Amino acid sequence: MSFILKKPISHSDIQDVPIGTSITSYGRISRISIMKKFWYLKIRTMYKDDITLIADKSIIKEKPSTYSAIKFEGIVSESPSGNREIKLTKVLYYSSFDSKDLLITPGMSSELLRGLESQRMLDRKYQYIFYIYPRLCDYLRALSKKIGMLEIRPPLTTFSDCEGGGEVFKIVSDIKDFYKRKAYLTVSSQVEEETATQRLSSHTYVFARSFRSDPSRTRFHVSEFDHYEPELVYVTLDQLMDVEEYIIKSLFSYVLEQKDIYDRLVYLKSPVADLKDWSDTKFARISYTDAIETLMMSGQEFQVKPYWGLDLGKEHERWLCEKHFKKPTFVYKYPSKIKSFYMRQCPKIVSVKFGILQVCEGVDLLMPGIGELCGGSTREYRYDVLLAQIKERGLDPKDYEEYLSLRKQGGIPTGGFGLGFDRLMMVITGTKSIRDVVPFPRYYGR
Amino acid sequence: MSFILKKPISHSDIQDVPIGTSITSYGRISRISIMKKFWYLKIRTMYKDDITLIADKSIIKEKPSTYSAIKFEGIVSESPSGNREIKLTKVLYYSSFDSKDLLITPGMSSELLRGLESQRMLDRKYQYIFYIYPRLCDYLRALSKKIGMLEIRPPLTTFSDCEGGGEVFKIVSDIKDFYKRKAYLTVSSQVEEETATQRLSSHTYVFARSFRSDPSRTRFHVSEFDHYEPELVYVTLDQLMDVEEYIIKSLFSYVLEQKDIYDRLVYLKSPVADLKDWSDTKFARISYTDAIETLMMSGQEFQVKPYWGLDLGKEHERWLCEKHFKKPTFVYKYPSKIKSFYMRQCPKIVSVKFGILQVCEGVDLLMPGIGELCGGSTREYRYDVLLAQIKERGLDPKDYEEYLSLRKQGGIPTGGFGLGFDRLMMVITGTKSIRDVVPFPRYYGR
Numbered sequence A, B: 001m002s003f004i005l006k007k008p009i010s011h012s013d014i015q016d017v018p019i020g021t022s023i024t025s026y027g028r029i030s031r032i033s034i035m036k037k038f039w040y041l042k043i044r045t046m047y048k049d050d051i052t053l054i055a056d057k058s059i060i061k062e063k064p065s066t067y068s069a070i071k072f073e074g075i076v077s078e079s080p081s082g083n084r085e086i087k088l089t090k091v092l093y094y095s096s097f098d099s100k101d102l103l104i105t106p107g108m109s110s111e112l113l114r115g116l117e118s119q120r121m122l123d124r125k126y127q128y129i130f131y132i133y134p135r136l137c138d139y140l141r142a143l144s145k146k147i148g149m150l151e152i153r154p155p156l157t158t159f160s161d162c163e164g165g166g167e168v169f170k171i172v173s174d175i176k177d178f179y180k181r182k183a184y185l186t187v188s189s190q191v192e193e194e195t196a197t198q199r200l201s202s203h204t205y206v207f208a209r210s211f212r213s214d215p216s217r218t219r220f221h222v223s224e225f226d227h228y229e230p231e232l233v234y235v236t237l238d239q240l241m242d243v244e245e246y247i248i249k250s251l252f253s254y255v256l257e258q259k260d261i262y263d264r265l266v267y268l269k270s271p272v273a274d275l276k277d278w279s280d281t282k283f284a285r286i287s288y289t290d291a292i293e294t295l296m297m298s299g300q301e302f303q304v305k306p307y308w309g310l311d312l313g314k315e316h317e318r319w320l321c322e323k324h325f326k327k328p329t330f331v332y333k334y335p336s337k338i339k340s341f342y343m344r345q346c347p348k349i350v351s352v353k354f355g356i357l358q359v360c361e362g363v364d365l366l367m368p369g370i371g372e373l374c375g376g377s378t379r380e381y382r383y384d385v386l387l388a389q390i391k392e393r394g395l396d397p398k399d400y401e402e403y404l405s406l407r408k409q410g411g412i413p414t415g416g417f418g419l420g421f422d423r424l425m426m427v428i429t430g431t432k433s434i435r436d437v438v439p440f441p442r443y444y445g446r
Helices: A110-114 A124-147 A190-200 A237-257 A259-267 A272-280 A288-297 A314-324 A383-392 A397-408 A421-429 B110-114 B124-147 B190-200 B237-257 B259-267 B272-280 B288-297 B314-324 B383-392 B397-408 B421-429
Strands: A022-035 A038-044 A051-056 A069-078 A084-095 A170-172 A183-185 A204-211 A224-233 A284-287 A329-335 A349-351 A355-357 A359-367 A371-378 A414-420 B022-035 B038-044 B051-056 B069-078 B084-095 B170-172 B183-185 B204-211 B224-233 B284-287 B329-335 B349-351 B355-357 B359-367 B371-378 B414-420
Touching (some): A022 A084, A051 A069, A124 A204, A124 A259, A124 B190, A190 A397, A190 B124, A224 A237, A224 A421, A237 A259, A237 A272, A237 A329, A237 A359, A237 A371, A237 A421, A284 A288, A288 A314, A288 A329, A314 A329, A314 A371, A371 A421, A383 A397, B022 B084, B051 B069, B124 B224, B124 B237, B124 B259, B124 B421, B190 B224, B224 B237, B237 B259, B237 B272, B237 B414, B237 B421, B284 B288, B288 B314, B314 B359, B314 B371, B359 B414, B371 B421, B383 B397, B414 B421
Parallel strands (some): A051 A084, B051 B084, B284 B329
Antiparallel strands (some): A022 A038, A022 A069, A069 A084, A170 A183, A170 B170, A224 A414, A329 A359, A349 A355, A359 A371, A371 A414, B022 B069, B329 B359, B349 B355
């Protein structure tokens, strides 16, 4: 037994269908014109091209309204100019969309449309974005498996707020002590994923929701986002960058090669030429220390003057990848002090300019137009070094007992990174605001 | 460019590799035996079969411990009985697992292992379950697309607690008025999905996390679960059952056909013969009214005596599908009063036995060993009937304004169902407790 549900029919579907063939289909009416005793109804589908429906006024008596739903029977016919159309013979279902209820208007700004979350989905632009999103998710999952990673199902409820700083949402139940401890929404699945990676002795990835209670109102911030987090065993910093670069380039190539996606990207005015360039070129790689020197020598006026030890801001990140390298750029080996305790510590380095430096194997990927797209590192696998890092930051080793114990119990050196998938969707579709790449965005002040 | 990460090597991988070939690989040591001046180390992988590593005591001086991590170089050799083995030439990395830190023991009960969440992942049983889980997710997504549904990315943060009764978790931020309204964790993506289905005029599905603050301690309850929710346009109740049956049978057939999954199911003592039966047979379909009559006539002593209007309990559900039909069973057209307001209302029916009855197009799928696996319905698409249902239940129409408005704005008749994916994993893997099918389960009292 096989089972295929009917999608709305499109013009190209009946290109080669004999004239006179009878068809049952459905869709929304996107445009209406009148000619003599006929209605010409454009039926739009998010899947393929539009089709024209010709309805005798004896079948549809009153003027249909835009975005009305229709299910119909008809026969394939041909227009005088030789285009396939459908001549409507019967209306099986019709539900009108009263124009006074229609709040979206052609040419309305994204900002205004955002307030009309439900109706903006009638707009072709959003339909195309929401069409591309799952296609890209599927490809990313398939690619991850092809590379050799096992998908891990993480919990979104966590019992540690260590990682998130103040940026965590609390979970509260009306039922007293539902969980025995305080519960939070996850900001990253890294801790659980590292556990799985270690215990299973396998490359893994997580592709799940993460949450940040971050009161930023920029076009890059949502409070709920799709987080792609690979974790690889026995990986060096260079290999980690290789994998990261390979995955992102593969995604770029994929959307350019898939005609259905490519056509929609062109409609969305996506920077397809950039995606092509980036998928062909080797990403830039620069150490943090060299990046700081480059920024200092740039002659560029930054709001925050660069110095060794500075946590790079968006202005520095974007200058590096947009003005200097003009392509995606890895910055690696950051000062230990500005990065997380779990990153692998490097031997001290001596710089003529900056003196003796303590860096770690952290690596960020900067993307033109966006700034930081991925953050990652190899992980500190030496128990004593990890413990010292925790203490040095004034953290309580008790809160990290389980994490520390992984190092003692047949611990494996691993490394991984996190990619904000919604931001990647911005890059690929050329969408200005992250709030426009998902149907129901959640953000500060929503 | 292509990129494949190394998985641990298995016996079958080197079956045809010439003797003397040099190999670099890694893994965890699952068993150690000594013979003369050699260590025999079994390396286990969750992917394929085990391999034996032979290590000269001059290379590994102290006795290795179980579950230690090793990365090695070696050459392919042959045992006296003709089996391929690897003769170790170099240890590239070794990290011991001190036996005093090993808390899991062979034959330990699932209950005890659950308290050792991290270490139980060393056990082959869990490794196999966690291997099958993403394989099944991928298949379900691919199948849904093949059938013709678009994947919708739902928000997990919702602003309405209408649907969940008391069973919702609240989301709280330290930042004052992070969201302008009260925020909750979603119990079902149905509302947002119906919106998308309507606006996009497309069959859709959601496969995402849902949360229930339900203080049940049974082996069927977790507070965080994977929820598969298709929503189909212009679907009748019969078609909805057809699709549901097709999807579930396809999943059963898939796990039986895929050798890697099948082999692991056999190891897990999954009821593969039942899965085979169920994938070949037509599921039973019985109306609620007939089901009640059958229960009343059964001669079976139930804790709660069946009567028309009763919300079926697990004892009734399981008797119907396990004792009576002995296969998966749809029960459809429930009394309107015991089902949700959004289900499509049927014309009144007259029963000789029960009188005049008001039922709706709700349908549950009962699964042997589990009880309810799916709940669904066609949706009430008539504005006035929907409004009356809302009022009749004492609900405030204002809370449902957006949902109601979909019916007025070119509303399409739709129908859908929700499947608890973790419960389906219990059925397929033959796992007794839902807490054992995911690596980090969340539940009441955790």
